[in-house]
Amino acid sequence: MSDFDSQIMQVLEGYKAAVLAKDVDAFIKLYDQDVRVFDAWGTWSYQGAAAWRQIVQQWFASLGEESVAVSMEDVHVTGAKDMAVISAMVTYAGISSTGERVRAMQNRLTWAMSRMGDSWGIVHEHTSAPIDFDDLKAILERN
Amino acid sequence: MSDFDSQIMQVLEGYKAAVLAKDVDAFIKLYDQDVRVFDAWGTWSYQGAAAWRQIVQQWFASLGEESVAVSMEDVHVTGAKDMAVISAMVTYAGISSTGERVRAMQNRLTWAMSRMGDSWGIVHEHTSAPIDFDDLKAILERN
Numbered sequence: 001m002s003d004f005d006s007q008i009m010q011v012l013e014g015y016k017a018a019v020l021a022k023d024v025d026a027f028i029k030l031y032d033q034d035v036r037v038f039d040a041w042g043t044w045s046y047q048g049a050a051a052w053r054q055i056v057q058q059w060f061a062s063l064g065e066e067s068v069a070v071s072m073e074d075v076h077v078t079g080a081k082d083m084a085v086i087s088a089m090v091t092y093a094g095i096s097s098t099g100e101r102v103r104a105m106q107n108r109l110t111w112a113m114s115r116m117g118d119s120w121g122i123v124h125e126h127t128s129a130p131i132d133f134d135d136l137k138a139i140l141e142r143n
Numbered sequence: 144m145s146d147f148d149s150q151i152m153q154v155l156e157g158y159k160a161a162v163l164a165k166d167v168d169a170f171i172k173l174y175d176q177d178v179r180v181f182d183a184w185g186t187w188s189y190q191g192a193a194a195w196r197q198i199v200q201q202w203f204a205s206l207g208e209e210s211v212a213v214s215m216e217d218v219h220v221t222g223a224k225d226m227a228v229i230s231a232m233v234t235y236a237g238i239s240s241t242g243e244r245v246r247a248m249q250n251r252l253t254w255a256m257s258r259m260g261d262s263w264g265i266v267h268e269h270t271s272a273p274i275d276f277d278d279l280k281a282i283l284e285r286n
Contacts (some may be wrong), residue, residue, distance in 0.1 A: 036219055036230055038251040041191065042273055043250065044285055045217070074188070080267055081267040083226045083237055087267050089177055089187065108181040108188065109271045110253050112221065114227040122222055124230050126253045128271030131281040133185055138281060139160065140272040142187055 004080055011113065011120055012086075016070045019092075022060040028053045032114060032121040038140075040107050040127040064098040072109070079113075084120060086111040089142060090127070105140045154256065154263055155229075159213045162235075165203040171196045175257060175264040183250050183270040185283075208240040215252070220254075221246055227263060229254040232285060233270070248283045 001009070009031045011030055018027035028049055039055065070112040075088040087110050094103040110123040129138040144152070154173055161170035171192055180189040182198065189195045218231040230253050237246040255267040271283040 011243075020223065033172075038230065038253065038271065040271070040275075042276055042282075044249075044273055044282075074199055076267070078257065079226045081224060081226075082226065083224075085221045085226065085228060087181065087255075108179065108269065108271075110255075112230075112255065114221065122230055124199055124219070124253065126230070126251065126269045126271065128181065128183070128251075128269065130165070130181075130185055130187055131183055131272060131276060136280045138277070138279050138284070139185075139187075 004084075007118070007120055008077055008086065008113070010074070011111075011122070012072060016072075018136045019068050019070050022063065022067065024053060024057050024060060027056055030122055031125075032116075035122055036124050038124075038126040040129060043134060063094075065093045066102065068090070069093045069095050069101075082115045084113045084115075085112070106142045128139070147227075148220075150261070150263055151220055151227060151229065152255075154265070155215060155218070158256045159215075162213050163212050165206065165210065167196060167200050167203060170199055173265055174268075175259075177264055177269050181267075181269040183272060187238070204238075208270070210238045210244065212236045212238050212244075225258045227256045227258075249285045266273070 001125050012074045014030050031049050031052060033049050035049055035052060037052050071091045072088040088105050090109045092105050093101050096102050107127045108130055110126040113120040114123045129140050132139055157173050174192050174195060176192050176193055178195060180195050214234045215231040221228050233250045233252045235248050236244050237243050250270045250272055253269040254265050256263040257266045272283050275282055
């Protein structure tokens with residue numbers, strides 16, 4: 001695996017680990033200070049890591065005893081020098097305190113990342129689910 | 144305006160012009176052959192310009208006498224050398240044959256673009272609307 005690939009992998013693995021541990025600090029470190037987030041839920045856009053941090057904090061706090069296992073499929077990576085773009089299908093699985101998978105939801109994920117020395121920071125995140133034409137509801141399972 | 148900025152602007156203006164003219168050829172020329180599209184509507188992912196072309200053709204055909212005026216706000220551009228990422232709020236306004244604005248819908252738009260000589264091709268597109276927590280419906284107006 002090239003340096004580039006392994007650095008990108010570090011961000012993906014860092015994201016999964018931070019969500020599973022509900023570790024807000026580790027999570028937000030993956031992002032650039034000026035990140036622009038188009039999140040799947042409720043709000044059009046968040047500007048800056050401080051605004052995004054608040055939402056992540058609320059998300060982790062809302063989980064109670066549960067935790068969330070993130071997995072990614074169909075990961076495409078483009079770029080190399082100073083900028084990279086990742087697109088993927090993400091599954092967020094709710095895990096009970098006894099280790100059971102109690103629910104799961106899928107999203108499309110796009111990350112634009114900028115090189116910061118030897119590592120990469122997310123400068124733009126876009127997550128979503130496709131919208132059903134007929135009832136305008138989000139489709140949250142890929143089946 | 145730098146060469147970079149004006150080249151990026153060309154893609155934005157090319158997109159608006161192709162949609163307004165319902166010109167499938169001009170539209171699809173903006174995209175890389177291997178483009179991956181996460182479209183707001185119905186389907187999780189389209190792979191390749193040929194698959195995307197079919198959807199665009201259906202979209203334009205479905206408009207009948209109407210046309211669609213695209214406008215973009217809050218456009219952020221990052222990158223420079225071989226890769227650029229654009230994020231923006233897009234309004235798609237339906238215009239009647241007599242020139243009246245009959246409806247409008249908003250989307251978040253992300254484009255990853257690769258340099259192809261003197262121009263740029265879209266290698267990844269992600270459009271979406273945020274999902275309301277309570278009824279799981281897409282929010283299609285930003286107000």
